[in-house]
Amino acid sequence: MPNEPDSLVLRNEALRRENDELKKQLMEARDANTAKEVFLSSMSHDIRTPMNAIIGLTALARKHIDEKERVSDALNKIGVASNHLLNLINEVLDMSRIDSGKLTLEEEPFALSDLLHDTLVIIRPQAESKHHTLRFGADGIVYEGLIGDVTRLRQIFVNIANNSVKYTNDGGEIRINVTEEPDGDRVILVFSCDDNGIGMSEEFLRRMFEPFERASNSTQSGVEGTGLGMSIVRKLIDAMNGTITVRSAPGAGTSVRIRIPLRYETLSLDTSALRNANLLVIESSVRRRELFRTYLDEFRIHFTLAESPSDAIAAMTDADFREDPFTGVILGTTGDGNANIYDIASYIRKSNPSLPIVLVSKDRWEDIQYRANRSGIDYFIPIPFFRKSLINGLNAALTHSSEESDGFGAAPDLSGKRFLLVEDNIINMEIATELLAATNATIDRCANGREAVERFAAAEPNAYDLILMDIQMPIMDGYTATRAIRALDRPDAKSVRIFAMTANIFAEDIAKARAAGMDGHIAKPIDVTKLMQTLRRFA
Amino acid sequence: MLTIDTLNGFGANTAEGLARCLNREDFYFRLVRMAAADAGFETLKNALDERDLDRAFETAHALKGVLGNLALTPLFEPIAEMTEHLRSREDIDYTEWMIPITHRIASLRALCDD
Numbered sequence: 134m135p136n137e138p139d140s141l142v143l144r145n146e147a148l149r150r151e152n153d154e155l156k157k158q159l160m161e162a163r164d165a166n167t168a169k170e171v172f173l174s175s176m177s178h179d180i181r182t183p184m185n186a187i188i189g190l191t192a193l194a195r196k197h198i199d200e201k202e203r204v205s206d207a208l209n210k211i212g213v214a215s216n217h218l219l220n221l222i223n224e225v226l227d228m229s230r231i232d233s234g235k236l237t238l239e240e241e242p243f244a245l246s247d248l249l250h251d252t253l254v255i256i257r258p259q260a261e262s263k264h265h266t267l268r269f270g271a272d273g274i275v276y277e278g279l280i281g282d283v284t285r286l287r288q289i290f291v292n293i294a295n296n297s298v299k300y301t302n303d304g305g306e307i308r309i310n311v312t313e314e315p316d317g318d319r320v321i322l323v324f325s326c327d328d329n330g331i332g333m334s335e336e337f338l339r340r341m342f343e344p345f346e347r348a349s350n351s352t353q354s355g356v357e358g359t360g361l362g363m364s365i366v367r368k369l370i371d372a373m374n375g376t377i378t379v380r381s382a383p384g385a386g387t388s389v390r391i392r393i394p395l396r397y398e399t400l401s402l403d404t405s406a407l408r409n410a411n412l413l414v415i416e417s418s419v420r421r422r423e424l425f426r427t428y429l430d431e432f433r434i435h436f437t438l439a440e441s442p443s444d445a446i447a448a449m450t451d452a453d454f455r456e457d458p459f460t461g462v463i464l465g466t467t468g469d470g471n472a473n474i475y476d477i478a479s480y481i482r483k484s485n486p487s488l489p490i491v492l493v494s495k496d497r498w499e500d501i502q503y504r505a506n507r508s509g510i511d512y513f514i515p516i517p518f519f520r521k522s523l524i525n526g527l528n529a530a531l532t533h534s535s536e537e538s539d540g541f542g543a544a545p546d547l548s549g550k551r552f553l554l555v556e557d558n559i560i561n562m563e564i565a566t567e568l569l570a571a572t573n574a575t576i577d578r579c580a581n582g583r584e585a586v587e588r589f590a591a592a593e594p595n596a597y598d599l600i601l602m603d604i605q606m607p608i609m610d611g612y613t614a615t616r617a618i619r620a621l622d623r624p625d626a627k628s629v630r631i632f633a634m635t636a637n638i639f640a641e642d643i644a645k646a647r648a649a650g651m652d653g654h655i656a657k658p659i660d661v662t663k664l665m666q667t668l669r670r671f672a
Numbered sequence: 673m674l675t676i677d678t679l680n681g682f683g684a685n686t687a688e689g690l691a692r693c694l695n696r697e698d699f700y701f702r703l704v705r706m707a708a709a710d711a712g713f714e715t716l717k718n719a720l721d722e723r724d725l726d727r728a729f730e731t732a733h734a735l736k737g738v739l740g741n742l743a744l745t746p747l748f749e750p751i752a753e754m755t756e757h758l759r760s761r762e763d764i765d766y767t768e769w770m771i772p773i774t775h776r777i778a779s780l781r782a783l784c785d786d
Contacts, residue, residue, distance in 0.1 A: 202726040507752075560703050560710075560738045564692055571694055605733060636737070658740035661691050 180221055183214040190214070201607070224361045231368045238372055242398055243283035245274060245322075246519040249311060252290045256298060263303045269495075271311040271517040272420075276320045278400035285369050286322075286393070292362045293326045293389050300387070301330030316394060324391040333381040341379065342367040402524045404432045406532050411457060412436040415445045415477065416465035416493075425463065428520050434527075442467055442477040449481070461531050462490045464510070475508040482509025489530035493518060506636075545669040547572040550598045554578050555585040555614065556634070557606040561657075565601065565634075568661060572668055574598075581606045582614025589618050589629070599668070600631040601655065604646075611635075612649040619650035632667065634659075674701050674783050682746060682780060689743035700742070707738050708784045713777050720766050728766075729758035746776045 194207040230236050253269055260267045297307045307328045314321040333341065342363050370377050375393035412429070414436050416422045422438055429436045437452070437459070439445035445462075452458050462481055467473040478490055490509055494501070495516040505513070514526040552569055556562040557580050569576050579585040582602070586609070589597065600618070604611035615631050633646040633654040646654055655664055676697065679686050686700075693700040712735045719728035732755040739748035750769040757764060 200726065202730065502756075507749075558734055558738055560706050561741055563703060563706075564741050567694060567696075567699060568692070605730075636740075657737055658688075658743070659692055661694075 180218060183218040183221075186214040187211050187218070224365060227361070227365050231365065231372075236368070236372060238285060239282040240280055240396075241283065242278060242280050244400065244519075244521050245271075245277045245279055245311075246517075246521050248279075248283055248287055248290070249517065250515070250522075251287055252294065252309075255287075255291050256294045259295070260298045260307060263298060263301070263305070265298060265301060265304065266306045268306070268308045269517055270309070271519070273312050274519060275315070276313055276397035277519050277521060278398045279320070279322065280396040280398060281373070281393075285373075289366050289369055289391065290324055292366050293324070293391070296362065297326050297328040297330060297387065297389075301328045305329050314392075318396070319394045320397050322393045322395055324393075325389065327386065327388045329386040332383045332385045332387055333379075334383050338379060338381060400521060402432070402521060403528065404434065404524055406528050407432065407434050407524070409460070410434055410527070410531055411452070411460045412463055412527070413439060413445060413448055413452075413459040413461070414463045414465070415439045415442065415467060416463075417441060418466050421465055424518075425465070425523075428523055431520070432524065436463075442473060442480075445477060446480070449484070458485075459488065461527065462488060463493060463527075464490055465493045475504055475510075478505070478508035478510050491526055491530045493523075493526075545572055545665060547574040547598075547668060550574040551596060552576050553585060553588060553597045553600040555580075555582065555601065555606070555611065556603045557581055558603075561603070564659065568659065568664060569601075569668075572665075574668075582609030582611055582617075585609075585614050586617045586621075589626075590621055590623075594623055595625045595629075597625075597629055600629060601634055602631055602651070604633055604635045612645060615646075615649040615651050674704065678783050679704070682744075682776075682783060685743035685745050687743075689741075692741055692743075704742055704744070704780075705784045707742055707744065708777065708780045710735065710738065713773065717770060717774070720770065723763070725758055725761045725763065729755065729761065732758050744780070747773060747780070 190207045190211045194204045194211075197203040197207075227236075249269070249271060253267075257267060294307070294309060301307060305328060307326065310325045312323045312325075314323060367377060370391060370393065373393050373395075375391060377389065377391045379387065379389050381387035412434060414422070414425050414429070416425060416438065417440055422440070425436070426438065437448050439448050449459060464474055464478060467477060474492070474494075478492070481488060481490060489511050491512045491514060492505055492510045493514045493516060502513075512526055512530040514522050518526075550572070552574050554562065554565055554569060554576055556565055556578070562578060562580075566576055566578065577588060577597075579588055585600070585602065589600070602611040602615060606614075609617075611633060615633075618629070618631065619626055630652045631650065633651050634657055635646070635654050636657045653667065655667055676686050676690075679689075684704075689704075690697065690700050693703065712731050716728055716731045716735065719725075719731055732751055736748065736751045736755050739751055750773050754766055754769045757766070
């Protein structure tokens, strides 16, 4: 019987191969199962940690219910823990959605500056808690208006940067850089993140994008995470037709480079208020001077560059002599640290009380605000800055200033108008009352936010032309009171003008006021001229 | 005795303070007296002695606003600096600010008493 033994051999061979394949699949299934069990164990720990924090902080808040600051602090921390928990849950759901093919990417316009600022805001606190040096640069950005899924892009950037923070020992260095490469009708957004952290082995690099893989187990190392972050990042980048390359070695840090093609659009910025501006830019960094020159030339804003404080003083003297004085100052780095910045700002402020001074700095505004304000600095633009943040900052500074130069200093006659003044401090209340009374308007006064809400709710519709609201008050603060007024079911609840009276003028505080429903702010200590300008314009 | 000259000698920026009071000296002096008599200075000291940083921050923040509006600079500056540290509830020694504050409020009260 010919071939019978051969066919048996072939059949045996095929069966052996099939058996080997099944064994291999069984091993892979067991490995996957083990990885999932480890993941579930890690995840349950990572979920329990913020849950325990929420439960503990809630109990603390209840125990100290009459202590406003303590309750507020506990609630802030509950917010942080809640967001962290939500992020964990979202990552797990993300994986599930991506794996089942249900991921949809948005195609919406966004500003690159907003994406990078948001990324920095999210990662900075943890980087600072580990005393890392975080360097952030964005050079050669031409296309600031991009089109894509900004939420997912932020998720990618934050994930990469957070890993650098987590896997770098205390006091490390993390460098993030963003550049663009033109590519026909698109632009390639290049995001790089380099750290001097613990690095990864060759072996882990090969599987780092697989789900549930982690360099170390969080329950042992204390490093939290789901093991899904890099897998999600990889899938999102693939969905965006981008690429990610990672170089790393144990003890030698890690470099990640992401390239994502995006469509772009022209950013629309209103520079009409800057048409007649004449700016003095004080900046010792060659690179940043060129950036200022590029942006200001692009928008045809007239400027003079000074490399040092002494050059700046010479330029100011010269401008005054030519009877072409500067209408604003941009104060960058002066080469001698912050001390010199405040000295030059103070000097400028003394010689010209109304000249707007805009500080451009990599420092956090909260850390420097007191000294900056005392030195005469009016506005702040964080580094890295782009066209949008520069133009918006200049608009805010020079527009506010031009209102003062209308020559208006006396109180306007606002007879027939009615204001609601909300202030808890008696002396501040007396000052504000006298200033407002000089306009002949009727002033109603409340000592806290709750009284203000009740007074407004009890008044006839459109009774008030303007509400001036202090922020920090007992019983109910200004933000809460504003939200409560805006939520009232009456036609003027949304339309009545509410102005914050606050010492904080940084964008975040102004954003808080706007988010609460306020229409603007009046700085404290009260500037009488600016107050009268605001009343004339808005009352 | 409380006059523009004595307040200038104290270190206040009376031009700035008066401007906020519509250049009315009587009004300005009345508010300066109220600020000098403010029990907040004692409350601040007690809160720091008891390491109640929440109460210390609230008190310092309130004093800062008033002293800034009245341009009582020798008191405003140390209070403002303290407020920023207290905002973060920093558990540090606040003596370097409280010593000048205590001396200066005593000087201001002496001016107001005469």
